[in-house]
Amino acid sequence: MSRPAGALLALPLLLAGCFAPAAEGSADGGQRLALALAFPPVAALSPFSDDAVLVTRMGVGETLVGLDEAGEPAPLLAESWSRVDDRTVTLDLRADVAFHDGTPLDAEAVVGALAAAAAAVPAPRSIDGLGLTARAVDEDTVEVQVAEPDPLLVHRLAAPGLVVLAPSAYADPAAPDPVGTGTGPFELTELRGASGATLTADADHWAGAPELAGVDVTFPADAAARTAGLRAGELDVAVNLPIAQLPTLTDTEVLSVPLPRLVSLSLDTADGPFADPGLRAAAAAAIDPQPVVDAVYEGRADVAEGLVNDDTAGGLDRPEVTLPRATDPAGANIRLATYSDRPELPEAAAVLAEQLRQAGFTVEVVVAEYATLETDLLAGTYDAVLASRLYLGDTGDPVGYLAADLTCAGSYNLARLCDPAVDAAVAEAATLADPEERRAAALRIEAQVLSTGAVVPVLHERTHTGYAPTVSGLVVDPFDRLLLGTETTVEE
């Protein structure tokens, strides 16, 4: 081989030093768990971004309150709380809690954390625009206040964006750093960009020492990579597995948890064929979710009776839905858009499109990555949008979703629905303080919306977490915020 060509071949050897940084070996004994989470940190695990949920799922950071299965506040870093008035609450902090850097969790630390969150741009969704302020009453009592009366004030403190980190984490108040500053069962000891993180058990955790010695986290964005890692035995736990690949997981267990996540077809009520209520009724009548659930989701989802699932409805009756009189589609042209980021949606769209064609519509299906579609989705470029939405938001309450997605001024109104009656009902529901009354109001609004034919509910999704048979004690959380706890362990 000639010299220049030889030099060419030597080039990669020069570059060969460039690999992603590997985890530093931790040979301190004890069981470690290999965990794959679904997406890499977008902002170096700053809780003022989607990374907040990574921080809570890894068991690194904790919020003042948690949410129980019914979506009601439960004690976490705050042991108890009491409403002072309709815009103020005082919280009593748990006594024996220390951050991973050794500083104690006191009222000052909590006030600092809440102040940083309230000042962030944008502030975490659950408290944005509320004028939230916090004040230390004494060493372990905090008073939190908002500008307007707010029945959900305590719920809001459960949002992952409001994890409380040690004062040292807020050196850059816009991007708190959870490395070594959390309070959870696991201390984040190292974050290696988008490629991985190392967690070490905090033996002094307030709920007791974790069973595991530590956790090695990776963030493979590709669902197939998570499945393959689990099958090859490289991973003990992998989250958000695609339904298409679950049948290949023969030696692993799958934990399926129903989520407050609705897949629905929003019909553009502002213009195009679906401005006609009769055509909306024809489309709503044509849609049969059962085949989508059975075939595309392989039975691993639940047919949606309404916008919210039965857990959220909490045993209350759903008022009856009466659709307008259907008119004959007569070949009306519609464009149905969906996005490929959630792997099942394109297939579901194809099935629904076929159902609409059988009913007499002419359908064109458009699929692209969400990021390239969003502007057009919200602008009403498409006649129908098949989308997946979390409807309990950060607060465990459905009214916020109804306001954003179904009112005239809603900022995520895919159906472009503008019905004064719905707006009035949502505004009224937002003032209710009793959880059961709020749910009942939500169900009435649901029936009102479905009766316009603007939204056709299809199914409620579940999340699928795969784990090796040796793993036990994973935390089951319908809000998908928690995964690892003190009891989580892996045998051998």
Next chain:
Amino acid sequence: MLTGLGAVAGTGLLVGALPWLSGDDLARTVLRAREVEREPDPAVLDALREQLDLPADPVRGTVSWLGRAVSGDLGTSWVSGQPVAEVVPPALGVSGTLAGTAAAVAVVLAVLFASPAVRRAADGRADGGGAAGVLAAALAALPEFVLAVVGVAVVAVGWGLLPTSGFTGPEHLVLPVLALALPAGGLLGRVLAGAVRETAGEAWVRSWRAAGVSRSAVQGAVARRALTVVVPQVLLLLVGLLGAGAVIEAVFDVPGLGRVALAAALAQDLPVVQAAVALLVLLGLAAGGAGVLVHRALLGPAGTDGGLSPELPPPVPRAGRWAAGLLAVLALVVLAGLLRDPTAQDLGDRLAAPSWAHPLGADALGRDVLARFGAGALPSVGLALLISAVVLVTGVAAGLLGRGRAGLADVLNALPAVVVGIAVAAVAGPSLAGAAVAVSLVAWIPLAVHTRTLAAEVRASGFHLAARTSGAGRGHLVRHHLLPAVLPPVGRHALLRVPHTALALAGLSFLGLGAGAESPEWGRSLADGVVYLERAPWLVAVPAAGLVLLGVAAGLVRTGR
């Protein structure tokens, strides 16, 4: 130096103008990247816009970016708030390792695939393709992501020999490098074998053999002479892989530049995209320049006026019949498919195995795979052939007109496909035509560089010098001396790339470019079917086999003489 600055400024402006071209609100895409499910509340967007100090227009934004970049300040990412200098260079290093190793392996494979041709050339026999040629053409037609997924399923999961994902040591290199290098090596091997065949006709080979020079010495000289044509292609491949490996990087969870550029481009995180593109463009220009220099160095003193004597290669054995046979098989299957209904869904037959009712099985919606194969042939093959013809003309013209320096081609080659795709989608709108334009914008480059390399050799030849000194006009030189020497090998090269073009058309579908969502187009079918690889392998095997048959047939077609 000036070219470099101009290219960086130009592409920086292109990137800076993307939000204005696409009409997507910068604040909204940045918010979306940070918080997927968050409602785009106007108050939140205003606050974000103020905080990020987003540029008022692309020109001012780009000028101030350039000013800061020249002084070494690359700014911070709008999405993550991290300094760009801590994000882009490490990712480039990782991609460099991957792309460099893949390019080196591809060269080795190419030499192996071409070695039978070298042996025959040294013996004075002609090369008609042979088993190595067929294998190389078949590999060249295989999609990288299919190789990657099959590699993970078989080698990593099935045999447990290698890690499935990650990139922390050399063991993580093997599978991604094979996925990238096998198709590239196949393609380069065919181009190299073609160059060997052209070389074999040159007078010096006959003289050396007549003079009794040892067989191995002749082989070495022939190989070296032929490699001159391939080296610029390898550098092109190397740079192209740096920013465009997003799919393979995602499959193997490699934190490389392709993924960084893709995510940043979708989020319109301009500081990151501009830095990535600037680095890639500079590298592309450097590699393009290096390609020209290495080509000259390999030619040695023969590269000066009158030093070379390209001649007609000996006639090839008839391989055309094989090609016709393969195409006939393909055509028959397509015809059989065209008689069936490609749109009929039957969810009861979801992922049904091949049977009498569905001779090639059924897809995830119970649609007949044979019918979709047939219906997908025209949109896949027809359009790919059309694009190949267009880029052949463009590539040859550009290669002949260019004066043997790195230029526009090297800049375009270095741009990540997603940047080109977003620009085209913004201007042309999401459509099949848009996809065709985006693919054409890049597909002419290897052909132009191939032409540039061959033309440089012809211009250095005795007959060209003789014609020029006797007063031949430029048109005459092109028609009678350059084109006859350049067209056959470049035409063959263009044919080899037809399957690749068909795949590239589908590769942009995530931007909404390309055939519709329910189209039976082969690339789309492959991408949709790959998640079912183990449950229904026919979903991947059928379109992949179509592409391979097409590739092998194209590789066997005789071009010219």
